[in-house]
Amino acid sequence: MSISHIYTVQMCSGTHPAHNLKQLRELLETQTLMQPALVCLPESWLAFCETPQQTLVQAEESLNWIGQIQQLCRDFDIWLAAGTIAIKDGEGRYYAASLLFNNEGKEVARYNKIHLFDADVADNAGQYRESTLTRAGEHVTTVASPFGRLGLSVCYDVRFPGLYQVMREQGAEVILVPSAFTTVTGDAHWHTLLRARAIETQCYVVAAAQVGHHENGRQTYGHSLIVSPWGTCLAEASTQVGIIHAQVDLAELHAIRQKMPVAAHNRFKSDFYE
Template sequence: MKNANIALLQLCSGDRVRDNLAQIEQQIKQLNAGVKLVMTPENALLFADAAAYRQHAEREGEGPLQQAVRDLARRYGVWLLVGSMPLISREDPQRLTTSSLLFDEQGELRARYDKLHMFDVDINDVHTHYRESDTYQHGQQLTVVDTPVGRLGMTICYDLRFPGLYQALRDRGAELISVPSAFTRVTGEAHWEILLRARAIENQCVILAPAQVGRHGQTRRTWGHTMAVDGWGIL
């Protein structure tokens, strides 16, 4: 891993894309000079319901959401990771994927990762039932990409509970692994830090975990606690 500044943004995204983009830009403006890679959490551009995700879903390389991110990357001269956004599936245009996109400082798309593991669980909170597979189809490929700060493996949120994925990324040369997330308050308080430190120690690599925090609508609450963990498990 090369010595370089990496910025992890912690957001409280909602159902207004314009407000979410403004929140991201405001945080980027405040970064120190020399930051080369900026990472946003899961659902960074839109944190809403299934109908809204379908309404705003784009094809890879097309649409106003991706254009807005390209513009931010170019304007501030940084590589920019969109933690996740809804894309139209390559295999089935009637389905969506929840996808992490990495843009370089010229606004060019360098990598895409479609979330492999869907968050289909019941939790003792106000929202109760989480069924990502009702909206999204799972991804089918691993993603590792060269960046100015090192070789990056890409994952999203619930993937964190599947250690085999992280070993596979490490085997492909990943020095850093991104985990943009929107852990619930309940699961985050119980498991977030433990899982991040475990994945880092197991694979002797750096885990980068930008997180959503706060209230999103009437029923969603996220844990926050954005973290970067090194191979010794140190935050």
Template sequence: MTAVQLSSRETPEQNLERVEHWLQQLPSQRPQLVVLPEAFSCFGAGDRAQLAMAEPDNDGPVQKRLAQLAKHYGVYLIGGTIPLQAGERFAAASLAYDPQGQRIGRYDKIHLFDVDVADNTRRYRESKWTKPGGSIVTIDCGFAVVGMAVCYDVRFPELFKALRQAGADIIALPSAYTQVTGAAHWHTLVRARAIEQQVYVVAPGQVGEHANGRKTYGHSLIVDPWGEIQAERAQGEGVISAPFERARLAEIRQQMPVAEQSRLKVALTQ
């Protein structure tokens, strides 16, 4: 499992070059799951520019390039999020591709970041530009079932419970956490979701100060089902990797069978 930490620029072309650069640094172990950060293709451009860049579903240069990269490097690739056309707004769509370059999943971010933060941006209103999704999504990568979530979703544990109920062994969490909220809550939230649902969490982030003025926290993480951090990159672009250990996952779930003991189930929408 690999998370790619980026400091995304304004244009998809710049960012796709950076993605390929880091894919060239992948470890040799296979099968390989690679997760890119939220808004990896155009985070530095700002919300209005993302709307202008939004592609039709299953068509457009960013989607085609993601498919090519997955096939070329022989990986399961989750393309963070990219903007896809959704009427007057765009969908923040997390797209998954298999090693043959076929798209095997699309998750539209459900929980939108409409909050006030004590930073230089101060007021965040994602819902002005982004249309929320309404369905949970898992993908079968052969070696594991991967649940899909994005950034602010991590504050809503019911989504993660639904993903575990749907069979998730790993949850991919592409993110772009602010420096303020990241320093306060990022590690605690990611570890808590992993512990609660007994899953691996692969959580790549944006990092640094971007052209749109936003400052992101970095600290990309891979956390195991016991809540232990297996890999972390605090600052700067780069990749982190950790193995998916099926036996460890099974042992933790067998010794503490919380999913079977839960007396409250979440209604699934897929």
């Protein structure tokens, strides 16, 4: 099947997983989901905590929450790209793990965020140090699915195009970028970065985002996007909680690649992310 349906859920997540799961279920209940359906969630959607220490505590219960997420997949007959969930690394830290579940609730892929956001930003937080308790991932993840070959990434990764070139070399056709961009960096760079990744890889890019003023004091940009392999914005959310939808047409993707075979022309192959 060359055409499938992708939905991105824009959320304003709080610090309590049960509340965020309830928000997600209520949003899904507003939709008539066309099949096959891939639903994409933002970064930190399950628990957008105030401190890394609180996130580590939440990671203790990750198996419980994953069980509920798996049931959600079965209830709605959806594949679910579950943004990021904190999962313990066994050494006192946690991974920002992006998990992909099929419509039977089976976990079919996992990607641990590679690039950690340690930066100073001119917003109310001022400073971000994701590496305090987050362990960086080391492996690129692409996986076959009914929606094409998916490449998994998270938020700050989008600033490192080498990662996406490797995904393209591994056959990626749809790239996921669950995010919690700050309002400052989002206003400056969000659209440009996502469209650039789509254009240079000739992939669909799907970016589910956090939005608004959060319980943890953060302010996030929103504007969830679904971008075509030509760089066209197929769907965009505003600054409200909600769901956007677009069709993915793999035949159109391969027509674009055939007309402009940039992957074949690329003389700079990467062997870093292996």
